[in-house]
Amino acid sequence: MTEKLGGKILLIPSALGVEGISAIPEESKQMLMTVEYFIVENERTARRFLRSVGYSKNFAEVGFQKLERDEDFEERTELIDYLTSGKIAAVMSEAGCPGIADPGAAVARWAHQSGIAVVPVVGPSSIFLALMASGLNGQQFAFHGYLPIESATRKIKIRQLEEDSLLKNQTQIFIETPYRNDGLVKDMLSVCRSPTELCIASDITLPSENIRLQTIAEWKKNGPNLKKKPTIFLLLSRKKV
Numbered sequence: 001m002t003e004k005l006g007g008k009i010l011l012i013p014s015a016l017g018v019e020g021i022s023a024i025p026e027e028s029k030q031m032l033m034t035v036e037y038f039i040v041e042n043e044r045t046a047r048r049f050l051r052s053v054g055y056s057k058n059f060a061e062v063g064f065q066k067l068e069r070d071e072d073f074e075e076r077t078e079l080i081d082y083l084t085s086g087k088i089a090a091v092m093s094e095a096g097c098p099g100i101a102d103p104g105a106a107v108a109r110w111a112h113q114s115g116i117a118v119v120p121v122v123g124p125s126s127i128f129l130a131l132m133a134s135g136l137n138g139q140q141f142a143f144h145g146y147l148p149i150e151s152a153t154r155k156i157k158i159r160q161l162e163e164d165s166l167l168k169n170q171t172q173i174f175i176e177t178p179y180r181n182d183g184l185v186k187d188m189l190s191v192c193r194s195p196t197e198l199c200i201a202s203d204i205t206l207p208s209e210n211i212r213l214q215t216i217a218e219w220k221k222n223g224p225n226l227k228k229k230p231t232i233f234l235l236l237s238r239k240k241v
Helices: 018-023 026-032 043-052 077-084 105-113 126-134 151-168 178-191 216-221
Strands: 008-012 037-040 063-066 088-092 117-120 141-146 171-175 197-202 210-215 231-236
Touching: 008 026, 008 105, 037 043, 037 077, 043 063, 063 077, 077 088, 105 117, 126 171, 126 197, 126 210, 126 231, 151 171, 151 178, 151 231, 178 216, 178 231, 197 216, 210 216
Parallel strands: 008 088, 008 117, 037 063, 037 088, 141 171
Antiparallel strands: 171 231, 197 210, 197 231
């Protein structure tokens, strides 16, 4: 699309849990108050989040467009008309930052192509908060999203990530569906080298937040209790000095 539309697209991080609203800066909350068109993963939870930060507009007069996957994004007529009038639309994730392990990149790319200003808004990202708190290498790191589900294939991937970490001095970051956390940890403890460092960061920004860095050997002695908690895993294998 070559027509230049004008307007703005805000990329709005949402809370990482019901009790994590305090992690949303006041300025970011205020930027939401004039928006009347939202691109969201789930309309119900988006509405709940908006009300929790003080959004008072009548939802019957607010536009919502569902976006579960980037490849499903459509440049709808109502969105184009809304932006053409110079208004501000917003993309919101279920939790954390749009476009980072969540849909939103397709909207931002389309906005750039269409002459729409793209405005990233400050808010929590579990991935970067975990990296900050891990004590691992924040100069060289890679995020891999979800690892394979099947255990044997996952173990092969974990060995590869550990080897890459050792060769590049690179922190490897990945996530898992909460109910599979225990299986992932079990596989890591079974294949990784004893000196390899593993940070497990759960419930970030919530009252139950727990971020711990230990070697694989130490984790074997004192394993995590994840209980289906949203968790970020960070792994670093260092060369011997």
